[in-house]
Amino acid sequence: MKCFGFMTEPDKTLWLIPRDDAALYDALALLRSSFQYMDARIDPPSSIHGLTVGGMQAHCRKGGEIWAMGRPLIACMFLTPKANTLYLGKLAVKEGMRGQGICRTLVDHAASRAADLGLSVLELETRVELTENHRVFSRLGFTIVGTGSHVGYDRPTDFLLRKPISLSADN
Template identity: 80%
Template sequence: MTDPDKTPWLIPSDGFALYDALALLRVSFQFMDGRIDPPSSVHRLTVEGMQAHCYSGGEIWAIGRPLFACMFLTPKSDSLYLGKLAVKEGMRGQGICRTLVDHAAIRAAELGLPALELETRVELAENHRAFSRLGFTIVSTGSHDGYGRPTDFLLRKSINLSADS
């Protein structure tokens, strides 16, 4: 059996793969149910919402056909926001998350953005450790509307924008 192709590809805004990405996200984020408060926004995510993300300048990238990993990218004024990153259970531990983060860094550099940013919930210590290993640093805390305590961490990773990197 050969290794699957791990090259990221852009899901078109009208692509059927949006349905596959949504299904992967729902399954991959289930472990958070009952662990995080408020619940994950993935419960409110729809294909139409994913299309709107694409139409407004965001991108959804995937790995695999059929897909086994995905992430959302959203350009901000000073960073590229990486959200909704998921890797199928049986594919974890093979460097796929690193491949997606590395690809996000390439996209940030192409867009002239000096950093990647992402948010992870306070309760998900395993995510903090994983993203720390990938070069992210916690830079602030945030709270969802109606919460008087921190509910998430903002993590940031600087990107080398020089042409010789």
């Protein structure tokens, strides 16, 4: 007798993680595992190594948002309102789930949040060395508009990317 296992589609519901939710621990674990591949490629090291649940809670207390996809988590991102822009940071998609449009869904949601907040630009930074990220975000409508350097570096270490957001009623 054969037993057939059925794969169920992962939960792809987007939800806002409350600052006191235990899911912050899951988001931190997802971020660390998703960013691990960068360790051998970027200089200076990623700020992810210093991120804590306490830091994530502080981000939320200061008006930032941490969005998650799925239960259990398969993706997450940080959103931070700034003057005229919504900063999209720490976007992570679980290994094995990449290439399925999840990043696009997160970016589309971030654009929707920007419009809801009356912010006309979505902004992010990516490390100079991560050329595959430049290509992904370019396909999602972002343009490189500047460079930045970490303290102590005399060369650009990251690119600033922006995407204009429509604030029209038919958004």
